[in-house]
Amino acid sequence: MESTSSLPAGTDADSFSAHRLKVDDQHDLYLERHGTRGAIPTVILHGGPGGGLNRAALRSFALARHDIVLFDQRGAGRSTPLAEIRGNTTVDLVHDLERIRAHFGFERWMVAGGSWGSCLALAYAQAHPERVSALRLHGIFLGGQAEIQWWFHGVRQVFPDHWERFANFVAAEERGDLLQAYYRRLISTDMTVAQEAAWHLRNFSARTQTLCPDEAHVAQLLESPRKYLPVARLFTHYCINHAFMAEGALLAGIDRIRHIPAEILQGRYDMVTPMASAWALHRAWPEARFETVTLANHTSSPAMLAAQRAASDRLADRIGNLADD
Template identity: 35%
Template sequence: MQKTLYPASASTSFTLNTESVHQLYIETSGNPLGIPVVFLHGGPGSSCNNNHRRYFNPEHYYIICFDQRGCGLSTPHGELTDNTSQHLVADIERIREHLNIPRWLVFGGSWGASLGLLYAQAHPQRVSGMILRGSFLAREQDLFWFAQHGASEEFPEAWQAFIQDIPQGERHDLVAAYYQRLHHGDNDTQLKYAAIWSVWSGKVATYNLGQRTDKHSANNAITNDAQRQTDPALVRKVKIETHYAQHRYFIAENQILDNLHQLPKVPVTIIHGELDKTCLHTASRALAAGIANSEFIQLADTGHLIEEANMIAALVDATDRFVRQYQ
């Protein structure tokens, strides 16, 4: 029988000032005397939700979830000033210090895996282990697959909708084209292109779930995404995502793989769905090859999302096994 999410546990929340205009929204739950774990959400531009704490046994874990700068309930919402990978790594360390945690398990997926690896390379002595899902390595090839050529071959109709309003002369760099419209366009332009970006991103991320629904439901989901263009929060979210993409995540090309030797010698579990069309499974394989004694798990019939049943089962199993390793 597959493992499922733990029941929802009560949480407490607080905000934490940074050295900048940003205030971080943080939630803690579980057992304060348990194994500390920090949950790093994806995006950039996404946020945590109430299910994220449910991947950990609340009797054994002290669970820390937070919304990254400009995201979710952190304020100011959508703020791009002082919003770089280096600032986010500093925020993780700031939260750890505030909570007086000596070391913690780093749990991250997609962009959260990138951020977790950057943090572990910068502060190896503060990491007790890592669980990484659908890892994104923030290389040119990883971004190119999603926003230039790769996923485009998998979803040709959705891709045409993504590029049709971009002039031919700008299609050689679609990240730059969308960045220009989202960050320098008028309000209507920002709303329009945030919605188009969101529909493409959602198609690539959720297609494995869409295969399990009837066509009418899938079409409704796309329509609902398009209708979200009236929501300014969507614009702020996509602006953060394109801010990071345009600046190549504020790190050197191949920085994560080039610095694997800086990671602590701790248990590392790397999980990737073989049907993931958002993040390349070769990225996770490269991580596993470069991290001695890491465990690589490729899941059949599984895509990118943390909410897929096989992914839930594998992640909960990984957190349960870490409890046994930790003791």
């Protein structure tokens, strides 16, 4: 049993359980269950790709109302093999979600995710709409080429100093395509090269998540060197493969999920997943409740946490009312 010393306040240690689930011949996933048994089945999808589960996400739910699953996606966190990119695609992760749902015996569940997690949540819901009771999405990422190019190149308009250091790690002739340049290094068998590239990518990410970077937050993001390479390798693996989806696929598939109760939350000053994608999703899916969180960026801020908690409660109310009909 996993230690419960770091669980959020209000979590009953007796309701916490850790699990492992082998999903194919290679990948073995780490899962956690929190909250209240018999309450609304819920799964929280982490970002990245490669970010790993984050128990802090539990604070955005009333644990008495939710039976929550957290898990490390393929190659991330405590799932094994760590940083493995073989057999690691969006379709694979969608299949894994179905295996996890069946493992816990849930008929349907609420799916929550931010950043990459919002992309995976939409892909899963469109593949299995009958298994999704509600969607709570924030920091919207749709897997588009413009979104990927923004992170590697466009953000220099806001952070030219940090971008220059990021770009200068590679040779001048490679700087026109930083994604390719970094990916080549991150999959190198020379671990010194791979680790150095991972640090530069992590440092750039840490310093460009907010308009006013907090040095304490940056230091926190940089304090676990062993995480640099898995996150960087998986992140670039998905970016270089366009999230394993056709351009515009998630917007084109909205009709499959239009009926699902949903909340879309977007930080006005999100520098990682800018508001344009959330707005495009809102325009394609006006039935979903959309909220701009003015004082929020890409990181977990008090304003975004409050908005997430309120959205979770509204969705829980709607699910309860639908069940009573």
